[in-house]
Amino acid sequence: MTAAAAALRVERLSVEFRTRSGLVRALDNVSFSVRKGETIALVGESGSGKSVTAYAIMGILDLAGRVTNGQVMFGEIDLLAASPKQLAAVRGRQISMIFQNPRTALNPIRPVGRQIADVFIRHAKVPAREASGQAIEMLRAVGITDPARRASAYPFELSGGMCQRVMIAIALAAKPSLLIADEPTTGLDVTTQAVIMDLIADLAAELGMATIFITHDLALASQRATRIAVMHAGHVVEDAPIADLFAQPRHPYTAELIAATPDSAASLDELAAIPGSLPDLRRSDLPPCRYSERCPRKTEHCAQPLPQTAVGAEHIVACWNPLPVYAPLKRAIGAS
Amino acid sequence: MMILIIKRVMMAIPSLIGVVVVTFLLTRLLPGDPAVYFAGPAATPQAIQEVRVKLGLDKPLIQQFGSYVFDLAHGNLGTSLTTGQPVITELRTRLPASAELTLLGLLVSIAIAVPLGILAATRPNSLLDHTCRIISTAGVSLPVFFTGLILIYVFYYLLGWAPAPLGRLDVFYVAPPQFTGFYLIDSLIGGDPQAFIAALKQLVLPALTLGAFSLAPIARMTRASMLAVLSSDFIRTARASGLSNWTVVITYAFRNAMLPVITTLGMVFSFLLGANVLVEKVFAWPGIGSYAVEALLASDFAPVQGFVLTMAAMYVALNLMIDILYGLIDPRVRLEA
Amino acid sequence: MTDTTAASPRESQVASLLRHSRHVLAENPVTGFAFALFLLIVLAAVFGPQIAPYDPLASNTAQALKPPNAQHWFGTDQLGRDVFSRVIVATRLDFFIAVASVALVFLMGGFAGVAAGFFGGWTDRIVGRIADTIMAFPLFVLAMGIVAALGNNVQNIVLATAIVNFPLYARIARAEANVRREAGFVEAARLSGNADWRILVSQILPNVFPILVVQMSLTMGYAILNAAGLSFIGLGVRPPTPEWGIMVAEGAAFMVAGQWWNAFFPGAALMIAVFCFNLLGDGLRDIVDPRRRT
Numbered sequence: 001m002t003a004a005a006a007a008l009r010v011e012r013l014s015v016e017f018r019t020r021s022g023l024v025r026a027l028d029n030v031s032f033s034v035r036k037g038e039t040i041a042l043v044g045e046s047g048s049g050k051s052v053t054a055y056a057i058m059g060i061l062d063l064a065g066r067v068t069n070g071q072v073m074f075g076e077i078d079l080l081a082a083s084p085k086q087l088a089a090v091r092g093r094q095i096s097m098i099f100q101n102p103r104t105a106l107n108p109i110r111p112v113g114r115q116i117a118d119v120f121i122r123h124a125k126v127p128a129r130e131a132s133g134q135a136i137e138m139l140r141a142v143g144i145t146d147p148a149r150r151a152s153a154y155p156f157e158l159s160g161g162m163c164q165r166v167m168i169a170i171a172l173a174a175k176p177s178l179l180i181a182d183e184p185t186t187g188l189d190v191t192t193q194a195v196i197m198d199l200i201a202d203l204a205a206e207l208g209m210a211t212i213f214i215t216h217d218l219a220l221a222s223q224r225a226t227r228i229a230v231m232h233a234g235h236v237v238e239d240a241p242i243a244d245l246f247a248q249p250r251h252p253y254t255a256e257l258i259a260a261t262p263d264s265a266a267s268l269d270e271l272a273a274i275p276g277s278l279p280d281l282r283r284s285d286l287p288p289c290r291y292s293e294r295c296p297r298k299t300e301h302c303a304q305p306l307p308q309t310a311v312g313a314e315h316i317v318a319c320w321n322p323l324p325v326y327a328p329l330k331r332a333i334g335a336s
Numbered sequence: 337m338m339i340l341i342i343k344r345v346m347m348a349i350p351s352l353i354g355v356v357v358v359t360f361l362l363t364r365l366l367p368g369d370p371a372v373y374f375a376g377p378a379a380t381p382q383a384i385q386e387v388r389v390k391l392g393l394d395k396p397l398i399q400q401f402g403s404y405v406f407d408l409a410h411g412n413l414g415t416s417l418t419t420g421q422p423v424i425t426e427l428r429t430r431l432p433a434s435a436e437l438t439l440l441g442l443l444v445s446i447a448i449a450v451p452l453g454i455l456a457a458t459r460p461n462s463l464l465d466h467t468c469r470i471i472s473t474a475g476v477s478l479p480v481f482f483t484g485l486i487l488i489y490v491f492y493y494l495l496g497w498a499p500a501p502l503g504r505l506d507v508f509y510v511a512p513p514q515f516t517g518f519y520l521i522d523s524l525i526g527g528d529p530q531a532f533i534a535a536l537k538q539l540v541l542p543a544l545t546l547g548a549f550s551l552a553p554i555a556r557m558t559r560a561s562m563l564a565v566l567s568s569d570f571i572r573t574a575r576a577s578g579l580s581n582w583t584v585v586i587t588y589a590f591r592n593a594m595l596p597v598i599t600t601l602g603m604v605f606s607f608l609l610g611a612n613v614l615v616e617k618v619f620a621w622p623g624i625g626s627y628a629v630e631a632l633l634a635s636d637f638a639p640v641q642g643f644v645l646t647m648a649a650m651y652v653a654l655n656l657m658i659d660i661l662y663g664l665i666d667p668r669v670r671l672e673a
Numbered sequence: 674m675t676d677t678t679a680a681s682p683r684e685s686q687v688a689s690l691l692r693h694s695r696h697v698l699a700e701n702p703v704t705g706f707a708f709a710l711f712l713l714i715v716l717a718a719v720f721g722p723q724i725a726p727y728d729p730l731a732s733n734t735a736q737a738l739k740p741p742n743a744q745h746w747f748g749t750d751q752l753g754r755d756v757f758s759r760v761i762v763a764t765r766l767d768f769f770i771a772v773a774s775v776a777l778v779f780l781m782g783g784f785a786g787v788a789a790g791f792f793g794g795w796t797d798r799i800v801g802r803i804a805d806t807i808m809a810f811p812l813f814v815l816a817m818g819i820v821a822a823l824g825n826n827v828q829n830i831v832l833a834t835a836i837v838n839f840p841l842y843a844r845i846a847r848a849e850a851n852v853r854r855e856a857g858f859v860e861a862a863r864l865s866g867n868a869d870w871r872i873l874v875s876q877i878l879p880n881v882f883p884i885l886v887v888q889m890s891l892t893m894g895y896a897i898l899n900a901a902g903l904s905f906i907g908l909g910v911r912p913p914t915p916e917w918g919i920m921v922a923e924g925a926a927f928m929v930a931g932q933w934w935n936a937f938f939p940g941a942a943l944m945i946a947v948f949c950f951n952l953l954g955d956g957l958r959d960i961v962d963p964r965r966r967t
Contacts, residue, residue: 350802350805351805351806351809352809354802354805354806354809355806355809355810357806358806358810359818362818362819362821362822363822365822365823366822366823367823367824473948473951473952473955474948476894476947476951477894477944477947477948477951478944478947479898479901479902479918479921479940479943479944479947480902481901481902481905481921481922481925481940482921482936482940482943482944485921485925485928485929485936485940486937486940488928488929489928489929489931489933492929493928493929493930493931500929501929605811606811606812607811607812607813608811609811609813609814610811610812610813610814610816610902611813613813613814613817613906614813614902614905614906617905617906618925628817629906629907632817632821632906632907632908633907637821640817640818640821641818643814644810644814644815644817644818647810647811647814648809648810648811648814648815651809651810651811652809
């Protein structure tokens with residue numbers, strides 16, 4: 001993918017955490033990219049490193065976390081090496097993020113209108129009065145009725161769905177070109193989930209904004225994204241357009257995921273169909289392929305560092321022994 | 337809002353009742369005959385009997401309590417044996433001295449402890465952080481009267497920077513005309529900058545002593561509270577929105593972290609009001625604490641009872657104000673009221 | 674790292690506690706230091722009068738107000754008494770006051786709190802009322818009032834300190850008792866026919882004790898400061914009895930005039946003792962309940 005078309009390019013990102021019980025190698029050479037205006041999904045079990053990737057991109061890693069390798073190219077700038085001044089121009093303005101559990105993700109003692117206005121004041125450099133007016137407009141844009149009155153409400157007075165809309169308003173206030181949505185619908189009821197996802201999609205289309213969806217819900221990802229990057233234990237194991245991923249999964253883990261996901265949308269964590277479990281990332285003797293210890297297709301080749309094998313147009317798999325192309329077709333869920 | 341205030345006031349009333357009952361009981365718990373104590377060590381049996389009748393100590397307990405409450409309602413706290421003055425008058429005259437000292441001490445304490453706690457939380461494991469933790473642990477071990485004496489020794493005796501610890505003003509100065517009783521404020525209102533400086537000089541050491549005493553719990557609570565808040569979800573959102581460091585740490589984090597600190601202030605006041613007595617003794621400060629201590633040594637009980645009652649009533653009022661302040665800041669409390 | 678898997682059935686609770694303690698001490702040398710200091714204080718308290726080089730009450734006006742020197746390590750006071758001996762001997766009294774206060778408040782507060790949590794209803798309400806009333810006073814002021822009312826002696830200092838700390842102990846004990854009661858221990862014991870008081874003593878009190886022990890160490894520091902403060906203003910201990918607070922009071926006037934050793938050494942002893950108890954309390958907390966570390 002050319003630099004011009006990419007909104008964001010993550011290249012060989014590695015992150016470590018220092019904890020009481022040891023050094024956690026949370027991410028190892030994670031690479032993927034997003035085109036301008038494209039919607040991709042980052043999918044994996046909890047503990048696979050999806051959120052850590054997002055935090056590293058945004059530069060909001062925990063103090064115990066350290067980037068040990070890699071680049072995050074946003075246009076011409078490497079976000080990991082950028083100066084605080086450059087980052088200030090990007091974070092919240094050109095790249096925004098929304099989180100799960102919207103109620104706790106908002107300041108409990110500050111009216112929501114002011115929280116949105118804070119973003120306008122900071123990034124659009126407008127005075128406070130104008131900012132509150134714009135905040136009300138944002139509330140309207142995210143579909144909150146009676147926005148003028150709601151602007152002075154506190155998060156605890158609003159429902160989960162409304163709080164998530166507020167968070168979207170905060171994130172989109174500065175009209176970013178990239179939105180990272182970390183499990184935005186977890187904790188919301190099913191109807192609200194659909195509504196919120198529609199809202200994000202509509203606004204993204206309106207703004208020409210690229211989106212990275214982080215989710216453990218493969219079905220949800222397939223409905224909203226055009227490409228999926230599958231993560232396992234800090235690695236991206238497969239990266240493909242949806243149709244290809246479901247029609248021809250090449251990585252054994254991807255195939256297991258698809259097989260384990262029934263037709264109705266269900267979270268991966270509930271299904272115990274995948275044999276084995278995530279390796280302990282504190283081990284210093286982790287094999288180069290972190291899936292190899294539970295993989296039925298393991299060969300002695302798998303002791304070598306992971307490849308990035310292109311197996312199709314924009315279809316990459318990190319495996320020495322990928323599934324053959326004529327693998328039986330698993331149920332394709334919602335693939336168009 | 338008003339509902340909140342009224343509710344809080346209602347909750348303070350049982351405490352006030354308890355205070356009145358306990359201070360009443362304290363005088364009746366005196367070993368031996370209370371009348372002897374109130375009459376004084378030099379009283380004849382006849383004088384003692386007079387006092388007994390005058391104070392109603394021969395009546396049944398319930399009736400005594402009734403007249404006690406009646407007296408209180410009329411501002412009658414008895415008369416001091418040693419000075420012959422009504423207790424209430426002396427307390428009223430001396431209260432500003434104690435209040436000025438305590439408030440200044442608290443101000444000093446907050447001015448140091450809160451920024452220290454914030455900085456310690458935003459720079460974990462730095463030298464500042466370790467300093468804050470040492471101060472918090474060591475600070476609660478210091479006897480307040482000892483700190484005062486050390487400060488006097490270093491700054492008055494060794495360095496000569498501070499004036500002699502002889503009270504609110506050096507003998508050469510005249511007290512400013514009375515508006516509030518606070519020398520600092522009155523001297524400014526009266527347009528007498530010399531008096532202001534003189535009063536301030538006398539205030540520095542005792543206020544620092546009190547401040548050092550309350551520094552530890554405030555710094556500890558601020559640091560702990562900030563640490564907790566800084567790792568919360570909404571701070572992560574604020575950072576991801578690209579808000580400035582000041583906005584994140586102060587406008588977002590600190591305002592939330594302040595809430596437990598305000599609650600801690602109640603406990604801090606309890607310590608401060610007690611430490612006040614000791615500091616007044618060390619610095620010969622003419623406040624209500626030294627009034628009570630002098631009365632104690634002379635076995636003069638009415639002032640002591642009046643002192644305990646006043647201090648307790650002030651403490652209840654202070655706690656009430658803290659509760660209301662908390663409710664004003666935290667909308668979750670305000671809106672649920 | 675030492676594992677915390679279940680000990681073999683043979684290993685008693687005490688042995689496993691010792692093992693855990695040793696682990697915590699190894700990780701946290703400051704606590705070990707506090708323990709060592711504590712032992713030193715206990716030794717001074719027990720053997721003080723024997724090891725003091727001079728009679729703490731013997732005055733010698735010819736030697737009055739001498740600064741620290743070879744014969745008198747801490748100097749002499751205004752009556753020529755050796756400050757070092759007085760400080761060492763005073764350990765016993767201050768330590769005794771601290772221990773007695775803490776023991777008393779543990780019994781009073783512990784029992785009242787456990788009863789309140791266990792029985793609920795009126796017991797709970799009354800204990801709560803008493804605790805609230807005590808807490809409506811600034812604590813030192815209340816202690817002053819109690820000692821003034823009951824009489825100016827050491828027993829009343831102990832009693833006043835215990836009363837003033839009562840609410841805290843009652844609250845902790847009540848919370849623990851509540852937890853046990855709701856956890857079904859009580860139901861089970863009752864069903865097997867045990868009398869209420871027996872359940873209280875055998876089930877609840879032993880579980881409440883460790884948590885209170887942490888608080889007790891911290892209270893010991895507070896009790897010493899409280900007693901010293903009261904003595905400083907002339908309540909409780911009377912001269913010539915050596916007690917740290919009173920020694921600071923007597924030395925205060927001299928300190929202002931430059932003779933610092935009179936008040937400094939007893940004050941420093943106070944500081945060290947209280948500091949030790951606070952560190953000990955923190956260390957004990959780590960042993961008893963590591964989740965509550967700050």
